[in-house]
Amino acid sequence: MKTDLDVNTSPIPEELLQRVDARGINRRDFIKFCTATTAALALPMSFIPTVAQAVEDKRPPVIWVEYQSCSGDSEAFLRGNQPTAGELILDLISLEYADVVMAASGHQAEEAKHQAMEKYKGQYILIVEGSIPTGADGAYCTIGGESAMVDCKKLVQNAAATICVGSCSSFGGIPAAAPNPTNAVSVSSLMPGAAIINLPGCPVNATNLTATIVHFMTFGKLPAVDRLGRPKFAYGKRIHDNCERRGHFDAGQYAESFGDAAHRQGHCLYKLGCKGPETFHNCPTVRYNEGTSWPVMAGHGCIGCSEPGFWDTMSPFYRRLPKVPGFGIEDTADKIGIGLAAATAVAFGVHGVASCFRKGDAMEEDKVVKED
Amino acid sequence: MLKIYYVWELPVRICHWINVLSMIMLSITGFFIGSPFITAPETSMFVMGWMRFLHFAFAYLFTVSVAARIVWMFLGNHHASWRAFIPWITAEGRRNFIKMFRYYTFTGKKITYEVGHNPVAATAYLGIFALFIFQIISGFAMYGQFDPGGFWNGLLGGINVLVGNQWLRLLHHGVMWLLAGFIINHVYSGWLMDVKMRNGTMSGIFSGYRYIEPEDL
Numbered sequence: 393m394k395t396d397l398d399v400n401t402s403p404i405p406e407e408l409l410q411r412v413d414a415r416g417i418n419r420r421d422f423i424k425f426c427t428a429t430t431a432a433l434a435l436p437m438s439f440i441p442t443v444a445q446a447v448e449d450k451r452p453p454v455i456w457v458e459y460q461s462c463s464g465d466s467e468a469f470l471r472g473n474q475p476t477a478g479e480l481i482l483d484l485i486s487l488e489y490a491d492v493v494m495a496a497s498g499h500q501a502e503e504a505k506h507q508a509m510e511k512y513k514g515q516y517i518l519i520v521e522g523s524i525p526t527g528a529d530g531a532y533c534t535i536g537g538e539s540a541m542v543d544c545k546k547l548v549q550n551a552a553a554t555i556c557v558g559s560c561s562s563f564g565g566i567p568a569a570a571p572n573p574t575n576a577v578s579v580s581s582l583m584p585g586a587a588i589i590n591l592p593g594c595p596v597n598a599t600n601l602t603a604t605i606v607h608f609m610t611f612g613k614l615p616a617v618d619r620l621g622r623p624k625f626a627y628g629k630r631i632h633d634n635c636e637r638r639g640h641f642d643a644g645q646y647a648e649s650f651g652d653a654a655h656r657q658g659h660c661l662y663k664l665g666c667k668g669p670e671t672f673h674n675c676p677t678v679r680y681n682e683g684t685s686w687p688v689m690a691g692h693g694c695i696g697c698s699e700p701g702f703w704d705t706m707s708p709f710y711r712r713l714p715k716v717p718g719f720g721i722e723d724t725a726d727k728i729g730i731g732l733a734a735a736t737a738v739a740f741g742v743h744g745v746a747s748c749f750r751k752g753d754a755m756e757e758d759k760v761v762k763e764d
Numbered sequence: 765m766l767k768i769y770y771v772w773e774l775p776v777r778i779c780h781w782i783n784v785l786s787m788i789m790l791s792i793t794g795f796f797i798g799s800p801f802i803t804a805p806e807t808s809m810f811v812m813g814w815m816r817f818l819h820f821a822f823a824y825l826f827t828v829s830v831a832a833r834i835v836w837m838f839l840g841n842h843h844a845s846w847r848a849f850i851p852w853i854t855a856e857g858r859r860n861f862i863k864m865f866r867y868y869t870f871t872g873k874k875i876t877y878e879v880g881h882n883p884v885a886a887t888a889y890l891g892i893f894a895l896f897i898f899q900i901i902s903g904f905a906m907y908g909q910f911d912p913g914g915f916w917n918g919l920l921g922g923i924n925v926l927v928g929n930q931w932l933r934l935l936h937h938g939v940m941w942l943l944a945g946f947i948i949n950h951v952y953s954g955w956l957m958d959v960k961m962r963n964g965t966m967s968g969i970f971s972g973y974r975y976i977e978p979e980d981l
Contacts, residue, residue: 620925624913628912629912630910642812642813643804643807643808643809643810643812643813644803644809645803645807646803648803663800667930670930670933672909699928700925700928705928705929705930712798712933713937716938726798729941729944732941732944733948736945736948737948740949743956747960753873754962755875755960755961755963756963
């Protein structure tokens, strides 16, 4: 096995590539996939053969379930380019159940899920999309007559690992935003202590999902995570610190409104409420839609979708700071602060004037010497 | 016979003035970071960069100053001591607190005669120290985000998770305004006591001396 990267030959052994060929997978796509995934995992290039070996060898069973969600993460995954889902990833994993793409429906589909769970007990990878409503005993979301709560608990308990895709399954997301009518929770709040990894984002970035699966296939465990259970390879750096507009931020050049001269010149979106400085994600480097673009590149500030409770804490999306609780929507922290400082100044000014007219409270009157 | 008392020792005065300087600098640069009011004409400039540099540099200075003052609470004279900031633990302190509070609210005629802090002021400073510590912790928790897994993030990153990034920013911002309100109050009260007590309240924080009639204590 070659460990040094040689530009003329593939680091992946020829025999392995021949097996890939025999399975009808495009060799070039396979090499590209292994290389890009190794890079996404922030592994050195010498790991490409290891990754290729693992990906070729194993075909892990995957169950993809959806609860309170918009299927946006399924959509993002199906449109992933590394590899194109139809061509490659579905050959590398064994997708046993996925509401959006499976041919079966109704009881037949539920039966398939149940069988997969029994057959691959403790071996399958569970992918959860959407939050789990716990209000009204879980009546807000039922699948085949069973509540999402019951279904999810059962699936997580029997899985080798659970990957939460999107902000809803990771942190509750939009269904859990105030006033959270269905009492929606994340998978990790429903099943604390289980082997769960969170891939928040609205939607999840397909590259990060693929890389997480490949990491599990290669090393037999989930990648290292941060305090919020997010893999460090994808959520280890702030958007702001890798942003292509960062130079304008440091210089002090900001777009003040959409379409103004500064905005057209690609200046920083900070004053338009960009939450890049508050958000950890690899959007600037991995991007979306075949690596074409991402929000800030397209001219819109980050809305912090991969942070917990983003709908409540990152809004108003076009302001820097959240709305101060108990005040009107137009009252920013600064308006309230200036008001407070002004009120203090007026109060003490009045107190001072009144104190000047006070008689008999000055001290050491008997020691005062009057001068001519 | 009036006597000259050495009340505010050198470390107390140094910390006081470093705090004043850093609070001014931190408020200006911090406000700028929150809402940049200067737009740079050239991309080659470094306006926000310098503002952030100054904010972080003064943050370190402020932290060292507050920490030094806390250490001095255990080494300095009894006016500098931590006991001075909890005057209401003694019956006399409670009595003087009420007397002073009544003077401020125009319901009592007399000011309590004190060598050091009056009990109302001392209590306010206790709250101010709490706000200082809050600003330091919340500030470094946010600062640490540039380097996840680094020293500050390792030490304080849990706060970001617990409180949430944005709420922490809002609170850090709001406390700045509370401190601005405090400074107005503090300067006013200093002036008022200077006029009424005739004991060198204002000059004391420069020289350290106050002029006291021991018989009146």
